[in-house]
Every structure is written in structure tokens, then in C-alpha cells.
Amino acid sequence: MMRACLLAFLTVTACTEASAPDTTPERTRLAPGEIRSGYTFLQPQTQALQDDDFANPGFLWVDRGDALFHEAAANGKSCASCHGEEGEELASAAAHYPAIDEDSGELVNIEGRINLCRARHQEREPLDYESDDLLGLTAYVAYLARGVPMSVDISGAAQSWYEKGEDYFYTRRGQFNLACSQCHNESWGKKLRGDTISQGHGNAFPGYRLEWQSFGSLQRRLRDCDSGVRAEPLDYGSDTYKAVELYLAKRAEGLAMESPGVRR
Ligand code: HEC
Ligand code: HEC
Structure with a gap:
């Protein structure tokens, strides 16, 4: 049974390739030169809204x-x-x-x-x-800190948090049985329900989402991604989401802070 690849995600090739439901996804990585902000995947009018400090609702x-x-x-x-x-x-x-x-x-x-x-x-x-x-x-x-390159310390006591966040990123979950990595490492640039999947960086958050008609934290965005694969989102402020935030920040090292970002 192709539990991994139901309906909504059929356009995501990572999903079709990984049709064995319980295989552990490969620990694919973004190459350093290939790291791109979610901004670069937006429609020009959404970019313009983010760029205009008077119009940006954030x-x-x-x-x-x-x-x-x-x-x-x-x-x-x-x-x-x-x-x-x-x-x-x-x-x-x-x-x-x-x-x-x-x-x-x-x-x-x-x-x-x-x-x-x-x-x-x-x-x-x-x-x-x-x-x-x-x-x-x-x-x-x-x-x-807008414009400042992201750079976090993952040494010492932070290391085990980083590893916990990394494990979450590569673990399949939800009814759709998909890991973060399968969308944001393996399928960025592809279309999903009218969105172009980005690399899943947190540099625009806290940010304004047009879908929310409001402003929200990075954890609110993470909860949406977990709900998107029909997994139970974690509580706000949970240790696991904090660990994922650390992992994402390290993964996005060097990317400029954009908050208040505007996203679809
Ligand atoms: C089924 C595919 C899918 C999965 C799995 C998924 N996401 Fe997403 N994610 C999206 C889509 C679609 C968006 C909105 C468009 C985009 O990629 O920026 C998004 C947006 C994001 C953003 C905001 C990017 C930006 O620039 O606004 C972050 C951060 C993110 N995801 C992290 C994660 C994390 C962490 C996980 C695992 C817990 C995850 N995602 C799982 C599809 C997915
Ligand atoms: C009485 C002085 C004081 C007040 C008032 C105060 N802070 Fe701080 N803040 C500190 C000190 C000292 C630190 C270093 C860490 C610590 O000792 O808690 C710090 C650390 C921080 C940091 C992290 C800085 C870094 O480089 O890591 C942020 C962000 C911050 N404060 C924001 C705030 C905000 C927002 C408020 C108001 C809601 C606030 N602080 C009120 C003294 C203060």
C-alpha cells in the first residue's frame, strides 16, 4: 500500500520514489552554494509586499x-x-x-x-x-537583526539539541508518512497545492502569512507543515520544536535574516 504517496502529494517526486512506506529517508543535504531563501520562490507581488516597509503588514x-x-x-x-x-x-x-x-x-x-x-x-x-x-x-x-547572516552555536550543550532537531527533520510522520527532508531537501522548486516548495528556512519568521491573514512565529509555520502531512502538531514552545529551530538555523547558516517576512 502506497501510504506515503496519497493524493495531494502526487506531484512530489520524492514521494513517488519513496513508495516503500517505512524506509528511512536518506540524509540528503543542501549543497552550501545552493542555499536560497524562501523569498526567491515567491511571486513578485509577494516579494514586493515584503520589500516595502510601509505596505508590509508585519x-x-x-x-x-x-x-x-x-x-x-x-x-x-x-x-x-x-x-x-x-x-x-x-x-x-x-x-x-x-x-x-x-x-x-x-x-x-x-x-x-x-x-x-x-x-x-x-x-x-x-x-x-x-x-x-x-x-x-x-x-x-x-x-x-534584519540582513544579518544567520549563525548559531551548536557546540557544547547545544549539540544534543541540534541532533534531536536533525533527527526530527529526517523522520517520516503523519498519515502521509513524509519527512521534512523529503519536501525541503529533495523536492524544493516543485509545485504543491499552488505553492512552490522552498528549502524550508526559518529566516523570514516571525512573519506575515497571507493564508493566516496574520503574523506568526516560526513554530506556527512548523505546526502547519506537520498538519500538512496529517501529523499531530507539537505544542508551542516544546523542546522538540526548539531543537528543530536550532537545526534549521544551522542548516541555513549565512542566509540573511528577513523578518518581518511575507509569505503565502
Ligand atoms: C509535504 C511537503 C512538506 C513537508 C513534509 C514539510 N513541509 Fe515545510 N513547507 C511546505 C510548503 C508547501 C511550504 C510553503 C512554501 C515554502 O516551501 O516556503 C513550507 C514552508 C516551510 C517553512 C517556511 C519557509 C519560508 O521561507 O517561508 C519552513 C521553515 C518549513 N516549511 C519547515 C518544515 C519542517 C521543519 C518540516 C518538518 C517538520 C516541514 N517543513 C515539512 C511543505 C512541506
Ligand atoms: C535589567 C536589565 C534587562 C532588562 C530590563 C531586559 N533585559 Fe534582556 N538581557 C539582559 C541581560 C543581562 C541579558 C544577558 C542574559 C541574561 O543574563 O539573562 C539579556 C539578554 C537579552 C537578549 C539576548 C541577547 C543576546 O545577545 O543573546 C535579548 C534578545 C533580550 N535580552 C531582550 C530583552 C527584551 C525584549 C526585554 C524587554 C521585554 C529585555 N531584554 C529586558 C538584561 C535585561
């Missing part, structure tokens, strides 16, 4: 984050009091996340880092994943 969240960044907590501290009036101390920070938090030894993504600062330095409650406030602050911090 700037609603950047502006919200900018305001929150300057808002003092009850202890008198705003993000800006420690990180600079224009966030200058964070000019490239987002390009180096996820990263290990030295105090806890845990991997944190940029959302997690912002929440740690709120708790440790502002004595505030953490913000919920996908709340406009957390999206806003994340958008602002990512925007400060």
Missing part, C-alpha cells in the same frame, strides 16, 4: 514591539533601559538564536529569551506564545 507587529520595548515595568525597567534606546545592544542577537541560556543550561529560542528577560529583569509574567505582545517583541528584536 510592521504592525514591529511597531507594537517597539512600543513595548520602551514600556517600563513596575520595577522601573524597560527593555530599552538595558538594551539601548534603539535596541542597539541587540543589533544582531536574533541571528544567533536559538542558543543555550547560561543560567539554566536550557536551549531558548528568541521568544523564550524575551520571556526570561521579562521574568528575571522586569519581574513580569511570561507572555503567551502567539500573543500579539510576544509576537510584537519578537518581531522587533528580529527586525533589529
